[in-house]
Amino acid sequence: MKKQLLLATAVAGLMTFGGAAWAQNVAIVNGKAVPKARLDSLAQQIARTGRPVTPEMQGQLREEVITREVFMQEAEKLGLSASEDFKVQMELARQTILIRELFADFQKKNPVTDADLKAEYDKFAAANGGKEYKARHILVNKEDEAKAIIASLKKGGKFEDIAKKSSKDPGSGANGGDLDWANPSSYVAEFAEAMTKLGKGQMTDAPVKTQFGYHIIRVDDIRTAQLPAFEELKPQIAQQMQQQKLAAFQQGLREKAKIE
Structure with a gap:
């Protein structure tokens, strides 16, 4: 009776240990454990791209890590991990991963706040x-x-027709000189200054000289600027500011480095 009790306890212990081991591993390939951490890491990489990791994808990822282990074992068997080319590539991969983690750590510790975004907007x-x-x-x-x-226009010449025939601006010339709606800040200073002095339907009486040549300007309409709402632009502003912060961080590290 005592022997049976000891045997039952031993079997239960093995089952408990085996269950824990299997929980930590995805599979055992040729006697070597494939840790579940590999599958989790692969799933995290996919999640970072914004793609959801579905139960179906979990099965595909499991097959992926098992297949990788099979291929890795074969490469090890052939001694490929000892080659100089492999060592160089491994060092480059290590650098890439470390740099990515460095940048991720910086962005985590230096987030763009809502106040920053609103100020930029x-x-x-x-x-x-x-x-x-x-x-x-x-x-x-x-x-x-x-x-x-200008003289021809004052005599009744059609602005659109003359623009199509004579304008050197390849963008607007074919459209009868049409520049569409724009803020004065979109133009060079001399052009903007002349344009903002005009009322609706008015044309410049004299040529306006800029770095591009001589312009005849006509204002067809004026309206209050229609800007996108803050919430609409917020994601774009956040991305731009994060990139600017990261670029400044990278430049700062480069400038501080002692390079001989």
């Missing part, structure tokens, strides 16, 4: 708020040519 709104202009222009290389076009 306010700067954007200040630079792009106010009035928007729906303008047309004709761009030519010489002042005399621009003056001649």
